[in-house]
Amino acid sequence: MGRRSEVVFVISGYYGFDNLGDEAVLAAILHQLGNLAPGSRCIVISGNPASTAEEHGAEAVSRFDIKGLWTALRQGMVFISGGGTLFQDVTSTRSLYYYLLMVILARAFRLPVVIYGQGIGPFGSKLNSLLTRRVLKLCRLIIVREREAYRQLVEWGFDEEQLYLAADPAVALWNPSPDQAPSVGGSRFLLRRTFGSEFPQEGPVLLVSLRPWPLVSGCLSAVAEALDQLSREGWQVVFVPFQFDADRVVCLQCADLMRERAFLWPRPLRVQEALKLFGEADYCLGMRLHALIFAAVHRRPMLGLAYDPKVENFLLELDLQDAVFYLPRDKSRSIDSQELLARLHWLKAEREALTAKIHQKVGEMAVRVAEANRRLREELAAAGVRL
Known part of the structure; x- marks a missing residue:
C-alpha cells in the first residue's frame, strides 16, 4: 500500500497582532487540523512570524513577505x-x-480553499459585498460560525453543497464530557499569583473586557457606576485587555472613573493562560467576542456589550437573548447604569439556569465543529487530498 504524502495546510487570518481572540482561534484551528490530519504541516501567514512560531509551535511566514x-x-x-x-x-x-x-492567489496555485469558522459581514459598501460574494464562490467549502452568516450566504445564492454551519473554533478548546457538571468558581491561584494577597478570597469575580470603539467613551461613566455598586456588594472587578496595548487604555479609563477598587490584568495573555483565568472567574462582562467565548467555554454566565453584530450573534447562538446589552449607535445617547447593574444582578440571580443552558449550547457547538471537520475531510478527499 502506498505511503500518504505529508499534508501541508496554509492558514490565513489576523494572526501575529497580539489579539488574544484571534490567537485563540488559531490555537483551535491548529488543534483541529492536528486531529484531522496527524503529522501534517501547518504554515501560518502572520503579522509576527517569530511570535506565532513561539506561541503555537507552527511554521509561520510574514504576510508582507512576497517571496x-x-x-x-x-x-x-x-x-x-x-x-x-x-x-x-x-x-x-x-x-x-x-x-x-x-x-x-490560493486558487491560482490550484489549492482547494476552505473558509473555516468565520462570520460574514457587515458591509458598508455594496461593491465590497458583491466582491466578497464573487470570491467566495471560488471556495471548496465554507464553514461558518453562526446562523446569521449561514443565512447571509444562502441569501447570496450559496447552497448546502458548499456551506456548513459549525461554530467559532475556540469553543472546542476545552470541552468536558456531556455528563460532567459545570464547575462553579475557580481556585483563584492565577489571580492571587498575579495580584498578590490583596486579591480577596471571597466575593464573585467579574472579568470585564472593553475595547476601543468610536462611541465607547460616552459609555464608560455608566459602566464604572454599575461596577462600583457591584464592588460595594463584594464583587471583585478585574479588567482584562484582549488586545493588550489598545484595550488597556480603555480599561484604565473606566477603572479611573470608578470610586471603588478594581484590578487591571498587567500583562498580555497567552491563550492557555487566558483559559485558566476565565476558569477562575464567576461572571463576564464583555465587548470582545472571545471574552464571551472564553466565558462560555467554562460555562460562566455573561453579559455582552453589543457594539457589533458578532457579539449579538454569538449570544443568540447560546439562546441568551437577555444577555445582549446593546450599546448606543450615535453620540447623543449613552447607556443607563441602573439597567446595566440590573442585568449584571440577573446573572447572579439566574446563575444555575444560565450555567446549565450555556453547558448545553456549547456542547452542541462542539458537536457542530466535529461534524464540520468530518465534512472537511470528505471535501478534501473529493479534491484529491488524503488526510
Missing part, C-alpha cells in the same frame, strides 16, 4: 482562511481586499 508567501502557496496542499470575521469592511476595506486576494 515567503509564494513559497508557502507553492508547498501548500490546502488553503484555510479563518477564523474570525475577515470578510467585512467595517474595520477596514484594505484588510478585506487582502483576505480576498489571498483566496484568489
Whole structure:
C-alpha cells in the first residue's frame, strides 16, 4: 500500500497582532487540523512570524513577505482562511481586499480553499459585498460560525453543497464530557499569583473586557457606576485587555472613573493562560467576542456589550437573548447604569439556569465543529487530498 504524502495546510487570518481572540482561534484551528490530519504541516501567514512560531509551535511566514508567501502557496496542499470575521469592511476595506486576494492567489496555485469558522459581514459598501460574494464562490467549502452568516450566504445564492454551519473554533478548546457538571468558581491561584494577597478570597469575580470603539467613551461613566455598586456588594472587578496595548487604555479609563477598587490584568495573555483565568472567574462582562467565548467555554454566565453584530450573534447562538446589552449607535445617547447593574444582578440571580443552558449550547457547538471537520475531510478527499 502506498505511503500518504505529508499534508501541508496554509492558514490565513489576523494572526501575529497580539489579539488574544484571534490567537485563540488559531490555537483551535491548529488543534483541529492536528486531529484531522496527524503529522501534517501547518504554515501560518502572520503579522509576527517569530511570535506565532513561539506561541503555537507552527511554521509561520510574514504576510508582507512576497517571496515567503509564494513559497508557502507553492508547498501548500490546502488553503484555510479563518477564523474570525475577515470578510467585512467595517474595520477596514484594505484588510478585506487582502483576505480576498489571498483566496484568489490560493486558487491560482490550484489549492482547494476552505473558509473555516468565520462570520460574514457587515458591509458598508455594496461593491465590497458583491466582491466578497464573487470570491467566495471560488471556495471548496465554507464553514461558518453562526446562523446569521449561514443565512447571509444562502441569501447570496450559496447552497448546502458548499456551506456548513459549525461554530467559532475556540469553543472546542476545552470541552468536558456531556455528563460532567459545570464547575462553579475557580481556585483563584492565577489571580492571587498575579495580584498578590490583596486579591480577596471571597466575593464573585467579574472579568470585564472593553475595547476601543468610536462611541465607547460616552459609555464608560455608566459602566464604572454599575461596577462600583457591584464592588460595594463584594464583587471583585478585574479588567482584562484582549488586545493588550489598545484595550488597556480603555480599561484604565473606566477603572479611573470608578470610586471603588478594581484590578487591571498587567500583562498580555497567552491563550492557555487566558483559559485558566476565565476558569477562575464567576461572571463576564464583555465587548470582545472571545471574552464571551472564553466565558462560555467554562460555562460562566455573561453579559455582552453589543457594539457589533458578532457579539449579538454569538449570544443568540447560546439562546441568551437577555444577555445582549446593546450599546448606543450615535453620540447623543449613552447607556443607563441602573439597567446595566440590573442585568449584571440577573446573572447572579439566574446563575444555575444560565450555567446549565450555556453547558448545553456549547456542547452542541462542539458537536457542530466535529461534524464540520468530518465534512472537511470528505471535501478534501473529493479534491484529491488524503488526510
